[in-house]
Amino acid sequence: MTAPPVLTGPSGRPIDRDSGKTLRLPIIHQRLVETYGDGVIELNWTTPLELLIATVLSAQSTDVMVNKITASLFQKYHEPEDYLAVPQEELEQDIKSSGFYRQKAKSIRGLCAGILERFDGDVPQTIAELITLPGVARKTANVVQSGAFPEAMATDPDAGIAVDTHVIRLSKRLGYTRHSDAVKIEQDLKRMYPRDQWSNASLVTILHGRRCCDALKPACYRCPVETLCPSSLAAGRTDKARQARGMGE
Ligand code: SF4
Incomplete structure (x- = not known):
């Protein structure tokens, strides 16, 4: 087997685990x-709203579990209005196996209300706007922006990792x-x-x-x-x- 090439830094010294x-x-x-x-994002989604909801559901859960839930969830709920049209208890049952389902249902309904009231029904594209939605911190905002809005990410001063x-x-x-x-x-x-x-x-x-x-x-x-x-x-x-x-x- 051929030995891997020795990598060297600017000084000519080998780069190894003790290098900067x-x-x-x-x-x-x-x-x-x-x-x-x-x-790739291992969550299944086709719209920015679906990516946002799937990312909220993925907290303290696995992508495999979230994809199982959203396979039927996204058949039933399409627009922000749909998540508000049912009693909270019904949404809780629909997402129950993701864990922390009461808090997540509350967040999903809150962010859908925010999207309708403040962003004309569209998921906002900037980090500053995304983190104003209930249950959306920087991690979720970064996932949604990098996945659904790469052009906005390229110019957003608040974009991140x-x-x-x-x-x-x-x-x-x-x-x-x-x-x-x-x-x-x-x-x-x-x-x-x-x-x-x-x-x-x-x-x-x-x-x-x-x-x-x-x-x-x-x-x-x-x-x-x-x-x-x-x-x-x-x-x-x-x-x-x-x-x-x-x-x-
Ligand atoms: S700690 Fe993680 S990154 Fe480091 S050698 Fe082990 S598996 Fe690789």
Whole structure:
């Protein structure tokens, strides 16, 4: 088997897991793109409203479960008015298996009312507007904008990177941030990734978190970025995500 080429930085020194994050990040990102492609949102949706509702439902749930729910939900509800035309209890039953269904039903009805009252029935395209809707924080707003409104994302001064639990864990393990707060981590990542990679950076990182870099049992032995990871258990390193929670070995 041919040995992988030795990567070197500007000084000619090899780039490895102990190199600075700005040297490692572009190579790590490239390898994740090679592994997971351009990255896709694994939620099923066809309209901005569907993406918004599916993203709200995905909190504390899995995309597989949300896709099961929305397969029938989106047959029954098409416009914001539809979610307000039924009693809240009926909507709760329709989304029950996503968990936290009472709060989610309340958020969905609230955001539909907001879209009708303040945005003429259309999902708004800017982050500043999206986060005014009930139940919509920056993570959800970033997912919706990057998925449904890429042109708006390109010019929105508030655009960013969707930071979910996988992105938080990976950002710590890879040594990209010392923060635990999602908004601060997003600021760190925005400074490191070129703007045209913000959307894809989140998507491939989430896929890597789901398929390889598990919260409890990361599969470091088969990880495509193992040689660049300062938390590699295969290299006998301490997991920086666990360390940050005071659980280091
Ligand atoms: S080497 Fe292990 S901890 Fe590091 S990114 Fe890969 S799976 Fe995660």
